[in-house]
Amino acid sequence: MKRLFLISVVLMTAASTMAPLQIFASGKLQVVSTLPDFAWLAQQVGGDFAQVQSLARGSQDPHFVDPKPSYLVDLHRADALLLDGMQLEIGWLPPLLQQCGNPRIQPGSPGYVDLSQFITPIEVPVGGVDRSMGDIHPMGNPHYHLDPYNMALIAEGLGGVFGKLDPSHAAQYAENGRKTAAAMRDLGEEIAKMLAPLKGEPVVTYHSTLDYFFLRYGFHVVGFVEPKAGIKPSPVSLMELEQRMKEKNAKLLITEAYQDLKTARRVAGDTGATLVVIPSYTGGAKGAETYPDLIRFIANAILEASRG
Ligand SMILES: [Zn+2]
Structure with missing residues (x-):
């Protein structure tokens, strides 16, 4: 953090000598996304007029990203910051935002783009926000990608956002947004056809990263290795999980590659389930370099495991 602080001082000094709100210094809309999936999507929408990059890599758990000094440099020159929101990045993004010396991407500015505004969240806790039990999804499930x-x-949504930030290309952004949305719906249907034989399949997973995917494609989630989002399993919680898996005949344990695979392997071994290790963010594995490839990778891995 000390290094981050030093860099932020340099950046703020630099910022004070620059013209305020200087936009498109490089000629392109500079977009920084916290996550690689939204970076991929934003590049489709931004096309030739935007330069997009991601802070986190696809192999990282997005709840716990180690901030690098280079993030401050990226954020400092960004015209737009795309974030997942719903407190997913609360453990690492706020100090970076405070120190980056860029008023264009602060909360409330047009360049601060919380993408959760465009979707309907699931698993929103009833009865208010409560992090006291350590649940890291106090605003609902943030893994909507x-x-x-x-x-x-x-x-x-991004078609409209980019058009406001860079009005001279608004028509192109809107058009790209529509085309990309159509491609995403086609992808959604392609996966639905692939996974149709598995409708109603009982599955167990580690963290609730795949819940939107499972809901969309009709899987029946019977349990989680984590007793609560972000909480480490205990011997008792694992025993209860294994019992439920046997009762519900859950033969697939699907886990993100960055979780504790030793525990996942043991649960699978105890219950006779097949362990399916998947990348859960774009770039999280070879063969998942783009968002459509990631989704196909996940669907294929589950399909193959179900065939034994
Ligand atoms: Zn989570």
Whole structure:
């Protein structure tokens, strides 16, 4: 954090000598996304007029990203910041935003784009926000990117957002947004056809990263390795989970690659389930370099495991 602080001082000094609200210094709309999936989507919508990059990599757990000094440099020159929101990035993004010396992407500015505004969240806790039990999803499930239909809504939303930030290309952004949304809906249908034989299949997963995907494609989630989002399993919670898996005949344990695979492997071994390790963000594995490839990768991995 000390290094981050030093860099932020340099950036703020630099900012004070620059013209305020200087936009498009490079000639392109500079977009920074916290996550690689939204970076991929934003590049489709931004086309030739935008330069997009992601802070987190697809192999990282997005709840816990180690901030790098280079993030401050990226944020400092950004015209737009795309974030997942719903407190997904609360553990690492706020200090970076405070220190980046860029008024264009602060909360409330047009360049601060919380993408959760475009989707309907699931698993929103009833009766108010409560992090006291350690649940890291106090505003509902923030992993909405794994439903291609959500990505369609976001693509259309970004078409409008980019048009406001860069009005001279508004028509192109809107057109790209519509085209990308159509492609995402096509992808959604392609996956639905692939996974049709697995409708109603009981599955267990580690964290609730795939819940939007499971809901979209009709899987029946019977349990989680984590007793609550972000809470480590205990011997008792694992015993209860294994019992439920046997009762519900759950033969697939699907986990993100960055989780504790030793525990996941043990649960699968105890219950006779097949462990399916998947990338859960774009770029999280070889063969998942783009968002459509990620979704196909996940669907294929589940399909293959179900065939034994
Ligand atoms: Zn989560």
